[in-house]
Amino acid sequence: MPKLESILIIDDDVSLTRILREELNSVGYDVEVINNGTEALDRLQKEFYDLILLDIKMPEINGFDILKELKGKNYPGKIIVMTAYADVENTLLAKKLGADDFLPKPYDLDELLITIQKVLHS
Numbered sequence: 050m051p052k053l054e055s056i057l058i059i060d061d062d063v064s065l066t067r068i069l070r071e072e073l074n075s076v077g078y079d080v081e082v083i084n085n086g087t088e089a090l091d092r093l094q095k096e097f098y099d100l101i102l103l104d105i106k107m108p109e110i111n112g113f114d115i116l117k118e119l120k121g122k123n124y125p126g127k128i129i130v131m132t133a134y135a136d137v138e139n140t141l142l143a144k145k146l147g148a149d150d151f152l153p154k155p156y157d158l159d160e161l162l163i164t165i166q167k168v169l170h171s
């Protein structure tokens with residue numbers, strides 16, 4: 050059996066990540082969740098994921114700082130930023146910092162799955 054594509058969800062919203070993990074698991078992705086930005090950066094030193102779903106607003110380290118850090122280290126995986134603050138400014142900043150795509154929260158599952166497919170296979 051081929052290896053499943055791996056996704057790391059980085060988001061401080063515990064109930065959202067619980068549901069999202071289930072949803073992505075059920076369509077065949079290998080999903081892990083980290084609810085804390087500092088811990089996420091730690092994990093990403095050691096582990097590679099095909100795709101990261103990254104929240105912006107988190108305590109300690111926000112998503113933009115994580116994005117900067119990963120891009121500074123040429124992290125080879127894809128990154129989709131997800132935020133409830135999906136205004137033009139945040140969208141542009143995410144793109145400028147090198148995010149592969151950007152989605153608003155609450156997310157539409159079909160749209161999310163299409164975006165994940167697109168980003169993973171482009």
Ligand SMILES: [Mg+2]
Nearest residue numbers: 061104106107
């Ligand atoms: Mg958050």
